[in-house]
Amino acid sequence: MANKKQPQTRKPKPYPFKINYLSIPSGSDSRIKKMDSWYFLHYFQNEALRRCATVHRLYKKNRHDDKALFLKYGVTWKFMVDSCPSFDDFIAEHEFHFSQVCCFYDMNEFLKGVVKNEFWKELIKNDFLKLGESILNSDRNSLFLLIDVRFRPKTIINRLEPILKSRYQEISKNPTLHKNPRDPDAGNPLQSFSDPFPWHPVIKSPIKDLKAWLKYLQCYDLRRCEGLAYGEIAKRIYGNIKKRDNAETAFSRVQRLIDCAEKNEWPPTGTS
Numbered sequence: 001m002a003n004k005k006q007p008q009t010r011k012p013k014p015y016p017f018k019i020n021y022l023s024i025p026s027g028s029d030s031r032i033k034k035m036d037s038w039y040f041l042h043y044f045q046n047e048a049l050r051r052c053a054t055v056h057r058l059y060k061k062n063r064h065d066d067k068a069l070f071l072k073y074g075v076t077w078k079f080m081v082d083s084c085p086s087f088d089d090f091i092a093e094h095e096f097h098f099s100q101v102c103c104f105y106d107m108n109e110f111l112k113g114v115v116k117n118e119f120w121k122e123l124i125k126n127d128f129l130k131l132g133e134s135i136l137n138s139d140r141n142s143l144f145l146l147i148d149v150r151f152r153p154k155t156i157i158n159r160l161e162p163i164l165k166s167r168y169q170e171i172s173k174n175p176t177l178h179k180n181p182r183d184p185d186a187g188n189p190l191q192s193f194s195d196p197f198p199w200h201p202v203i204k205s206p207i208k209d210l211k212a213w214l215k216y217l218q219c220y221d222l223r224r225c226e227g228l229a230y231g232e233i234a235k236r237i238y239g240n241i242k243k244r245d246n247a248e249t250a251f252s253r254v255q256r257l258i259d260c261a262e263k264n265e266w267p268p269t270g271t272s
Helices: 029-033 037-050 053-062 066-073 077-082 087-099 107-115 118-124 127-136 153-173 210-226 230-237 241-262
Strands: none
Touching: 037 077, 037 087, 037 210, 037 241, 053 066, 053 077, 053 241, 066 077, 210 230, 210 241, 230 241
16 A cells, blocks of 8 residues: 655665666557466566665676676676567567476486586586485475486386376465475475476466556656656656556555565565
């Protein structure tokens, strides 16, 4: 709920780098409707990180050093600062992560790629020591296998299919299996081992309306970077000064999103 006791204006506090907005062409509603809203959550996680104090401090300290940023949030400066996808790129990334079948990985091929890259080798060298423990403590979203490919493919598939069906039905029909991500004994149950994007077959994404949240970002930026009153923000974004409460609510929602992203408390809560 909007808090009308907040001051009309505030001291502007611009970001240390320019932030651009995703531009959605007219007539794109049908394409957006076909998208998985969990992808929207991933997109706005990155937008929230661009606006958080920790990223700004790291940028001012050494914007040419990717390691600290990557270890903290899993992204590089080129992605964080220079990346502003076109709508077609936005759609293409969604298709890559949510439409293509990427339900398993050949770990041998993955590790071959890792050892050829000095940056990745340095980042994960200590993680190999924890691999066995990670497998033992993995949540029910993942099934780690060592497959003997000397058997006929049909034999392997026939043995594996009932196990996969049972696990899938267990997860789909019982959302309580996915505990609170903040539970220290739960790991991060909404995030699979093989895919960095949170997703769930039953639970809905906390962010469902792409266009609404793009407006929330603009409201937040006008308040923070230009110090505008909520009435003026509402006039600019919603076309009506009387919608100042909408602008204030938008600011609060984005602030909550930023807080969650900055603390790596993801998926977020309290943003709706």
